[in-house]
Amino acid sequence: MSETSSLFSPNLKKHVGGCHCGAVRFECEVDLSQPLNRCNCTVCTKMGGTTTQVPPKTLRVISGEAHLGDYRVGASVNYRKFCQRCGVQCFGGGYVEVLGGDFATINVGCLDGVDLALLSIQYWDGRNDNWEAGSRPQPWPLQRA
Numbered sequence: 173m174s175e176t177s178s179l180f181s182p183n184l185k186k187h188v189g190g191c192h193c194g195a196v197r198f199e200c201e202v203d204l205s206q207p208l209n210r211c212n213c214t215v216c217t218k219m220g221g222t223t224t225q226v227p228p229k230t231l232r233v234i235s236g237e238a239h240l241g242d243y244r245v246g247a248s249v250n251y252r253k254f255c256q257r258c259g260v261q262c263f264g265g266g267y268v269e270v271l272g273g274d275f276a277t278i279n280v281g282c283l284d285g286v287d288l289a290l291l292s293i294q295y296w297d298g299r300n301d302n303w304e305a306g307s308r309p310q311p312w313p314l315q316r317a
């Protein structure tokens with residue numbers, strides 16, 4: 173395991189995954205023993221992805237780089253990469269100071285052989301930029317109570 177990886181978690185394991193049509197394949201080191209994330213922000217509400225952070229240096233596109241589109245909200249430095257053939261968002265990343273700078277996230281549903289029903293999921297109130305509230309076991313309403 174690389175030095176970078178050990179900063180994140182001792183439970184990182186290499187996984188491979190891809191989009192639906194198979195054009196895009198990627199690998200990364202991920203700790204699936206940690207709760208995965210769902211978010212109610214304007215993009216996540218429509219996409220419905222279940223994500224987790226991975227060490228950016230471990231995320232590597234194996235094939236299909238040319239098929240990847242890049243979606244950003246406005247002028248954000250944060251991006252989501254999707255397969256332009258089948259539309260599946262495979263991973264994303266960018267830079268957020270409070271997350272420690274450079275970050276990468278993956279759509280866990282894209283990983284081969286992973287059953288989301290067997291994993292723990294936590295919910296964030298990204299719609300209201302309410303990150304200080306932390307996560308909780310149920311989805312947050314779109315409108316702040």
Ligand SMILES: [Zn+2]
Binds near residue numbers: 191256257258259
């Ligand atoms: Zn595809």
